[in-house]
Structures are given as structure tokens and as C-alpha cells.
Amino acid sequence: MGDFSGLQIALSSLYAQRKALQVTGQNIANVNTDGYSRQRVEMAANAGPMTPAVESRYTGPGMGVTTGDTTRLRDQFLELRGYQEHATDAGLTQTQSVLSRIELAFDEPSDDGLSKVISNFMAGFDDVANNPDDLAARAQLVEQGKTLAAGFSQLDSALATQRSSTIDELNSLVGEVNGSASQIAELNQSISSAINGGFSPNELMDQRDQLISKLAEQVGATVRPGDDGQVDVFVGGTALVRGTQASPLRVDVGTDPAQTVRAVWTADGYPAGVAGSAGAMLSATNDVIPRYRDGLAAAAQQLADEVNAVHRTGYALDGSTNRDFFVAAPGGGIQVDPAIAADPSLVAASASAGATRDGSVAQQIAELTGGGDAYHRLVVNLGVEAQANNRRVDVQASIVQHVDAARESAAGVNLDEEMTSMLEYQHAYDAASRFLTAVDQTLDTLINQTGLVGRS
Amino acid sequence: MSSAFRITQRSLSTSTLAGLQANLARLQDTQARLSSGRAIQRPSDSPTGTMSALRLRADLDRYAQLDRNADDGKARLGTADTALTDGLSILREARDAVLQGANSSLSATDREALAAQVDGLRTSLLAVANTKYLQQPIFAGTAGATSAYDASGAYQGNAGAVTRSIAPGVKVAVNATGEEAFGPAGNDIFTVLANISNDLRTNPSNLTTTDLGQLDAGYLRMQNTLASVGSRYHQIEIMQGRNQANQLESQNQLSEVEGVDLPATTVNLQLQEVAYQAALGATAKVIQPSLVDFLR
Numbered sequence: 030m031g032d033f034s035g036l037q038i039a040l041s042s043l044y045a046q047r048k049a050l051q052v053t054g055q056n057i058a059n060v061n062t063d064g065y066s067r068q069r070v071e072m073a074a075n076a077g078p079m080t081p082a083v084e085s086r087y088t089g090p091g092m093g094v095t096t097g098d099t100t101r102l103r104d105q106f107l108e109l110r111g112y113q114e115h116a117t118d119a120g121l122t123q124t125q126s127v128l129s130r131i132e133l134a135f136d137e138p139s140d141d142g143l144s145k146v147i148s149n150f151m152a153g154f155d156d157v158a159n160n161p162d163d164l165a166a167r168a169q170l171v172e173q174g175k176t177l178a179a180g181f182s183q184l185d186s187a188l189a190t191q192r193s194s195t196i197d198e199l200n201s202l203v204g205e206v207n208g209s210a211s212q213i214a215e216l217n218q219s220i221s222s223a224i225n226g227g228f229s230p231n232e233l234m235d236q237r238d239q240l241i242s243k244l245a246e247q248v249g250a251t252v253r254p255g256d257d258g259q260v261d262v263f264v265g266g267t268a269l270v271r272g273t274q275a276s277p278l279r280v281d282v283g284t285d286p287a288q289t290v291r292a293v294w295t296a297d298g299y300p301a302g303v304a305g306s307a308g309a310m311l312s313a314t315n316d317v318i319p320r321y322r323d324g325l326a327a328a329a330q331q332l333a334d335e336v337n338a339v340h341r342t343g344y345a346l347d348g349s350t351n352r353d354f355f356v357a358a359p360g361g362g363i364q365v366d367p368a369i370a371a372d373p374s375l376v377a378a379s380a381s382a383g384a385t386r387d388g389s390v391a392q393q394i395a396e397l398t399g400g401g402d403a404y405h406r407l408v409v410n411l412g413v414e415a416q417a418n419n420r421r422v423d424v425q426a427s428i429v430q431h432v433d434a435a436r437e438s439a440a441g442v443n444l445d446e447e448m449t450s451m452l453e454y455q456h457a458y459d460a461a462s463r464f465l466t467a468v469d470q471t472l473d474t475l476i477n478q479t480g481l482v483g484r485s
Numbered sequence: 486m487s488s489a490f491r492i493t494q495r496s497l498s499t500s501t502l503a504g505l506q507a508n509l510a511r512l513q514d515t516q517a518r519l520s521s522g523r524a525i526q527r528p529s530d531s532p533t534g535t536m537s538a539l540r541l542r543a544d545l546d547r548y549a550q551l552d553r554n555a556d557d558g559k560a561r562l563g564t565a566d567t568a569l570t571d572g573l574s575i576l577r578e579a580r581d582a583v584l585q586g587a588n589s590s591l592s593a594t595d596r597e598a599l600a601a602q603v604d605g606l607r608t609s610l611l612a613v614a615n616t617k618y619l620q621q622p623i624f625a626g627t628a629g630a631t632s633a634y635d636a637s638g639a640y641q642g643n644a645g646a647v648t649r650s651i652a653p654g655v656k657v658a659v660n661a662t663g664e665e666a667f668g669p670a671g672n673d674i675f676t677v678l679a680n681i682s683n684d685l686r687t688n689p690s691n692l693t694t695t696d697l698g699q700l701d702a703g704y705l706r707m708q709n710t711l712a713s714v715g716s717r718y719h720q721i722e723i724m725q726g727r728n729q730a731n732q733l734e735s736q737n738q739l740s741e742v743e744g745v746d747l748p749a750t751t752v753n754l755q756l757q758e759v760a761y762q763a764a765l766g767a768t769a770k771v772i773q774p775s776l777v778d779f780l781r
Binding site for chain 1 (some may be wrong): 776
């Protein structure tokens with residue numbers, strides 16, 4: 030054991046405590062940084078030389094302290110669980126906003142919704158039945174028929190617009206995903222260089238984790254650690270990022286407006302199994318919105334069919350019969366037969382030719398409820414679906430909250446804790462300085478006060 | 486580091502914020518209900534309630550229409566009632582003339598005067614038979630004729646029933662056809678009156694043997710028609726009353742399903758406000774201190 034080894038021990042302690050103090054400072058500085066994981070300096074006691082030499086052996090207490098890596102305190106399993114739950118949450122929330130916009134478009138139950146228009150239209154037939162040869166009542170009925178057809182087509186085009194805006198959203202989201210993927214590839218490169226060069230990659234890793242967590246929400250990405258601190262990111266089992274290589278995605282809209290929209294790999298055009306927000310957007314464009322458009326079209330068709338079926342049996346004022354009230358509109362959907370729209374006397378209210386004051390056919394039509402009921406069922410189905418989804422969102426939100434709390438519990442910065450460590454390290458630094466002084470004084474005693482016998 | 490669940494300043498603020506957000510969302514929801522007066526803002530608020538609301542609204546619209554139908558039917562039947570009552574009094578005058586004319590002591594001149602009176606009564610009855618409601622002859626069935634009888638007394642209408650839907654699935658005829666009220670063509674009351682006028686002038690002996698019996702039969706027919714019109718009027722009135730009761734009931738149900746329970750919601754709002762303020766107060770107290778405040 031050398032005389033100066035005490036100085037070395039004190040020095041190693043001073044270094045170590047100062048580094049720990051700096052890391053504490055870093056933790057405090059990032060107490061409010063998103064995605065920051067608290068760090069800790071790993072200290073280890075430095076043992077003395079282990080190999081005995083000839084004529085020499087070490088009997089000292091050890092050679093102070095060494096500082097190892099500065100590690101991120103982060104629970105990898107919790108992080109993976111967090112990615113999953115956030116992806117589910119993002120998907121449900123996306124679906125929630127889609128359904129809520131559909132609900133807004135339907136605007137039921139209210140006095141302005143389509144159900145009121147249907148009621149008014151049906152009542153119009155009774156008004157015609159009350160005064161079958163009154164052209165004013167007929168003209169009013171025709172207007173109500175036009176309003177009805179327009180109501181159905183407006184609602185349909187509102188849903189169509191919502192679908193196309195969802196596709197736009199999906200496009201920009203996929204752009205963002207590709208950006209994040211190439212950023213992760215670059216970060217992988219930097220991190221492996223940093224590790225090979227002996228630098229601390231902690232902050233880069235935090236950045237990368239944040240990007241991954243965003244990707245998890247956007248496309249339901251999963252992650253697997255690779256070599257040299259790199260990670261591979263997967264979407265639906267295929268690598269979005271492998272090492273330093275990113276494979277971009279794109280949205281395949283197809284040519285036909287009604288065609289299924291897919292997210293595909295740019296490289297080979299195979300569909301990607303996206304989840305998260307993108308998955309919910311795809312299901313909105315391919316399933317949810319088309320389903321309500323189909324339901325709406327079916328309700329309109331049912332209403333038109335049942336009105337037509339009775340209307341064909343009736344006779345117009347001029348004695349003509351077998352005429353449909355609604356016909357197919359050129360762009361899809363229904364419209365009032367243009368001939369009737371031009372001449373309301375063609376509304377077939379009477380049960381026999383020449384009985385112009387008979388309104389029994391119009392009465393029959395006024396009592397039809399099938400189309401209205403189909404529409405009501407559609408609205409209620411929408412309500413049930415939206416309500417079920419809302420409940421799942423609530424449940425998922427509380428799951429996410431718990432997982433996040435657990436993640437935060439492992440990785441978050443607690444100021445009380447940091448203050449305590451600060452005190453610990455500060456005191457340790459003070460003590461190490463005091464130890465240095467003590468060694469200094471013993472050496473002083475040895476060098477300057479010893480061996481003075483006989484000096485004058 | 487202990488293995489206990491660490492609470493950090495950030496998780497504290499996140500969870501506090503989430504709690505405040507939830508409080509505020511509930512507050513907004515209650516506010517929206519109170520300010521709109523509707524408990525169901527959108528279908529997902531209550532799908533079953535939405536179903537009831539949609540159905541009740543449709544019912545209400547239907548009842549309103551049925552009420553209008555009933556009003557129209559009552560107006561038509563009322564017009565027919567007045568017309569038939571007038572017709573009956575005309576026939577009573579005609580009967581008096583027949584009885585007077587049957588008196589063998591009357592001179593030809595007197596009979597001529599009676600015949601002229603009967604002619605006049607026939608014209609009046611034709612006018613009654615051509616009574617119109619909204620420009621439509623009420624005794625012409627469903628035909629598009631401008632009058633039920635022409636000047637010669639020939640029926641222009643048909644035997645069609647004009648019906649009105651007055652309750653779900655219930656249709657009531659709101660007219661009496663000319664043949665029902667005034668007799669079948671060839672044997673109608675106008676022919677009888679024409680015969681009477683003719684017999685007064687030429688063949689007074691027929692007055693008691695055939696004419697009086699035919700006149701009485703015509704009178705009875707018209708009276709029966711009047712009774713039928715009256716009973717149908719009554720029927721519509723009863724159904725209309727029931728409709729209005731149903732309408733009121735549906736309205737009540739709708740406000741129960743859709744409407745906001747004001748006292749309960751107001752109390753809820755108060756409670757939520759208190760809870761929100763308490764949460765804010767607690768947040769202000771909890772978020773501030775850390776060890777920083779207590780170390781020199």
C-alpha cells in the first residue's frame with residue numbers, strides 16, 4: 030500500500046460524487062421533459078490489485094470508487110405494454126371521433142333531422158288525401174318529396190366527405206410515420222456509434238423511445254432490441270425499421286372511389302397490418318362510413334319502394350296509373366319522378382280512374398312506416414355502436430393511465446428523491462475533501478514533522 | 486431504490502390534471518343538457534332513449550296529421566248534417582202540400598198553386614243536394630263533378646266513399662252519396678217531387694195512393710242518412726278526443742325520455758361545481774411543495 034494511495038482514493042471519490050451530482054442536476058433539469066428517463070451513475074468500489082507479486086502484497090482497503098455507465102432507469106416490459114395500450118387507445122379514440130362526426134351529421138333526435146322530414150313527407154300524402162283535387166296540396170307534397178330526396182343525398186354526401194377527409198388524414202399520418210421511421214434509423218446509427226465510441230447514448234435513446242411510442246399510437250408499431258443498442262421496429266410483423274434501414278409505407282387509395290383503401294409497403298406493394306390510429310382510419314373508410322352510407326341508401330330505397338308499390342296502384346287526376354313516385358336519381362339515390370315534379374296532378378291519390386276526389390291511395394301511403402322505421406333503426410344502431418365505443422374508450426383510458434403511471438413510476442423524476450441524492454452526494458463530496466485534507470495532514474506530519482531529531 | 490411504487494411530481498400533476506379534466510368534462514356535459522333542455526344530445530347518449538324519442542316524435546307528427554284529418558272530416562259531415570236537416574224540412578213542407586192537394590174540395594187553381602209550390606220546393610232541394618264544401622259537392626261521392634245533380638235532377642256523382650284516416654288504421658266515410666241521401670236514380674226524391682207536382686195538376690187521386698207513400702219513404706231515407714252522418718260525426722269526435730289524449734301522452738313520454746329533469750340536473754350541476762372547486766383547491770395545495778421548499 031503506497032503512501033499516496035489515500036490521495037487517489039479521495040480523488041476517485043471527488044470525481045464520482047461530482048459526476049453523480051451532475052447527473053442529479055440533469056435529472057432535475059428534465060423533471061418536466063416528455064419521455065425523459067431518470068438516470069443514475071452506477072458506482073462500484075474499486076478493489077485493490079488482486080494478483081499478488083513476488084515480495085509484495087496488497088493489504089489496503091481498496092482503491093476508492095469507480096463510476097460505471099450512467100444508466101437509464103426504465104422498465105422495458107412496462108414500456109412495451111405501454112406501446113400496446115397506447116396503440117389500442119389511439120385506435121379507439123380515432124373511431125370515437127369518426128362516430129361522433131357521423132352522429133353530428135345525422136343530427137338526431139331533433140326537429141331538424143331526416144326523421145322529421147320523413148314524417149312531414151308522409152303527412153303530405155294525408156293532406157293530398159284530404160283534398161285530392163287541390164293542386165296546392167299536391168305541389169306541397171312534391172316539394173316535401175324533393176326535400177326528402179335532398180335530405181338523404183345531403184346526409185350521404187356529408188358521409189362521403191368525411192370518408193375522403195379521413196383518407197387525407199391517413200395520408201398525412203403515413204407521411205409522418207415514414208419521417209419517424211427514417212429518424213429512428215438515423216438514431217440507431219448514432220446510438221451504435223456512440224456506444225462503440227464509449228459515449229453515453231441515453232438522451233438519444235430517450236428521443237428514439239419517444240418516436241417509437243408515437244409510432245405505436247399511429248400504426249401500432251412493436252419493437253425488438255437489436256445489436257449495439259439498436260432497435261428494430263415492426264408493423265404487423267414486417268420491419269418498418271431494421272437497424273439503420275427504414276422501409277416507408279404508402280396509402281393505396283385505388284382508382285374506384287368505392288374501392289377498399291389500404292396501407293401498403295412502398296417497396297413491394299404488400300398490405301401492411303397497421304393498427305392504432307391508422308388502423309382505425311382504415312376501418313372508418315372501409316367499414317364504418319360505408320356501412321352507414323349503405324344503411325342510409327337502403328332506408329331511402331325501402332321508403333321509395335314502399336311508396337312506389339302503393340303509388341303504382343293509384344290513379345292520377347288525368348286517370349293515368351302505374352306510375353312510380355320516386356325514381357333512381359342519376360348520381361345514385363332517389364328523386365321525385367321528374368314528370369310528377371313538373372306536374373303535381375300526376376300524383377296518384379285515387380283508387381279508381383275518374384274518382385278525382387278519392388284519396389284512399391294517398392291515405393294508404395301516409396300510413397306506411399317501413400322506410401321511417403329503417404331510418405330509425407339505423408340511427409339507433411349508430412347510437413349503440415358509438416356508445417359501446419365510448420365505453421371502451423373510457424376503459425382503455427383508465428388502463429393507459431395506470432400503465433403510464435407505472436412507467437412514470439419507474440422512469441420519472443421525483444424531486445424529493447433528487448434533492449435527497451443531491452444532499453447525499455454533496456455531503457459525500459465534502460467528506461471526500463475532508464479525507465483529502467486528512468491525508469494531506471498525515472503526509473505533512475510525515476514529511477515536515479518527522480525525522481527532526483538533532484536538528485537545531 | 487426501494488421497490489415501492491414511486492410517485493413523481495410529473496405523475497402527480499398528470500393524474501391531477503386527468504382528474505380535473507374529467508370533472509370539467511362532466512360539468513360541460515351537465516351544462517349542455519341544462520342549456521339545451523335535452524337529456525339526449527346525440528344517439529349514443531342513450532340508444533334506447535333515442536329509439537323512443539324518434540318513435541314518439543313520429544307518433545306526435547302522425548297524431549297532429551290525424552287531428553287535421555278529423556277536423557276536415559267533421560267539417561264535411563257537419564256540412565252534410567246541415568244540408569240534410571234543411572232537406573228534411575223541405576220534405577215536410579212538400580208533405581203538407583200533398584195532404585192539402587189530396588183534399589177533393591180544392592179548385593184546380595188552388596192545386597196549380599200547390600204544384601208551383603212543390604216545384605219550388607224541388608228546386609230548393611236540388612240546391613241543398615248541390616251543397617258544396619271547399620268547392621266540392623258533398624253528395625257527389627268521389628267523382629270530379631262540379632255539382633251532384635244537374636238541373637233536371639240527374640245524378641252526376643258516383644257511389645264512392647270519401648274517407649278520412651282519423652286514428653291509426655281507422656278510416657271513416659265522411660260523405661253521404663246522393664243515392665244514399667236522395668234515393669237511387671229513377672226512384673229518387675226529385676222524381677217523386679216531380680210526380681207530385683204532375684199529379685197535383687193532372688191526377689190528384691194518385692197523391693194519396695202512391696205519392697204520399699213514396700214521399701214518406703224518401704223522408705225516411707233522408708232521416709236515416711242524417712242519423713248515420715250524425716253518428717259518424719260523433720264517432721270522429723270521440724276518436725279525435727282519444728287522439729288528443731294520446732298526443733298529450735306521447736308529448737309527456739317524449740319530455741320524460743328527452744327532457745332534462747331540471748331540479749335533479751341543477752343539483753347535479755351544483756355538486757359538480759363544488760367537486761371541481763374542491764379538486765382545484767386540493768391541486769393548488771398538493772402540487773406546490775416538494776423537498777426544495779424545506780431545504781436551505
